[in-house]
Amino acid sequence: DADVTQTPRNRITKTGKRIMLECSQTKGHDRMYWYRQDPGLGLRLIYYSFDVKDINKGEISDGYSVSRQAQAKFSLSLESAIPNQTALYFCATSDRLRQETQYFGPGTRLLVL
Amino acid sequence: GENVEQHPSTLSVQEGDSAVIKCTYSDSASNYFPWYKQELGKGPQLIIDIRSNVGEKKDQRIAVTLNKTAKHFSLHITETQPEDSAVYFCAASSRGITGGFKTIFGAGTRLFVKA
Numbered sequence: 001d002a003d004v005t006q007t008p009r010n011r012i013t014k015t016g017k018r019i020m021l022e023c024s025q026t027k028g029h030d031r032m033y034w035y036r037q038d039p040g041l042g043l044r045l046i047y048y049s050f051d052v053k054d055i056n057k058g059e060i061s062d063g064y065s066v067s068r069q070a071q072a073k074f075s076l077s078l079e080s081a082i083p084n085q086t087a088l089y090f091c092a093t094s095d096r097l098r099q100e101t102q103y104f105g106p107g108t109r110l111l112v113l
Numbered sequence: 114g115e116n117v118e119q120h121p122s123t124l125s126v127q128e129g130d131s132a133v134i135k136c137t138y139s140d141s142a143s144n145y146f147p148w149y150k151q152e153l154g155k156g157p158q159l160i161i162d163i164r165s166n167v168g169e170k171k172d173q174r175i176a177v178t179l180n181k182t183a184k185h186f187s188l189h190i191t192e193t194q195p196e197d198s199a200v201y202f203c204a205a206s207s208r209g210i211t212g213g214f215k216t217i218f219g220a221g222t223r224l225f226v227k228a
Contacts, residue, residue, distance in 0.1 A: 004156070031213070040122070040220055040221075041220055042117075042119075042202060042218040042219055042220040042221055043157070043202065043218040044218075045216070048213070050213060056213075090156050090157070092156075094214075099213060099214050100145045100147070100206045100214040100216065101147065101159060101162065102147075102159075102216070103159075104149075104156030104157045104158065105156050106154070106155055106156050107154075107155070107156050
């Protein structure tokens with residue numbers, strides 16, 4: 001969905017490096033999410049934010065941190081990357097009035113060597 | 114904890130045949146059930162959804178059925194076409210104590226439609 005963009009689309013990094021994945025949206029939604037996708041495991045929630053001043057942990061937040069710089073921007077950081085964080089990462093948004101329906105970005109494929 | 118089981122993990126059908134994907138959820142508070150289609154190199158996109166007060170919903174070649182008693186819901190695609198080939202995810206959502214929705218996704222079904 002072109003309304004939700006993610007950068008970079010692909011990233012290779014080394015163990016121990018700090019990296020940031022960025023998400024921007026033009027949908028005007030107040031809620032944003034970061035998911036991780038692994039083969040055979042579906043999508044698992046890392047962090048979510050209901051507005052600029054609100055940050056909440058998801059089911060797999062360990063090793064990750066987030067920043068909601070503005071309503072339209074939500075960044076995910078890996079403070080010290082490790083190989084088992086190799087995965088496909090998706091950002092998603094939803095509207096306050098229909099928050100259960102989420103709109104996903106194109107994903108960032110991360111490889112940690 | 115809550116989970117959503119999705120079957121099969123891989124499904125191969127001939128063009129024109131029907132495809133059925135089934136999901137089972139554990140959280141009895143779930144009241145919203147979306148289905149997402151993920152094409153290669155893209156993020157999941159919502160294709161159809163159903164709420165707990167409805168037993169069936171149809172949109173052209175796609176239909177979803179829900180059995181709340183059994184905690185089962187299914188996606189049905191009729192007259193499949195090669196462009197239906199993708200990974201399909203089911204999900205079950207419930208309202209959390211903070212007012213937001215909690216969504217649990219199935220592991221996905223890779224559908225191949227052979228021309």
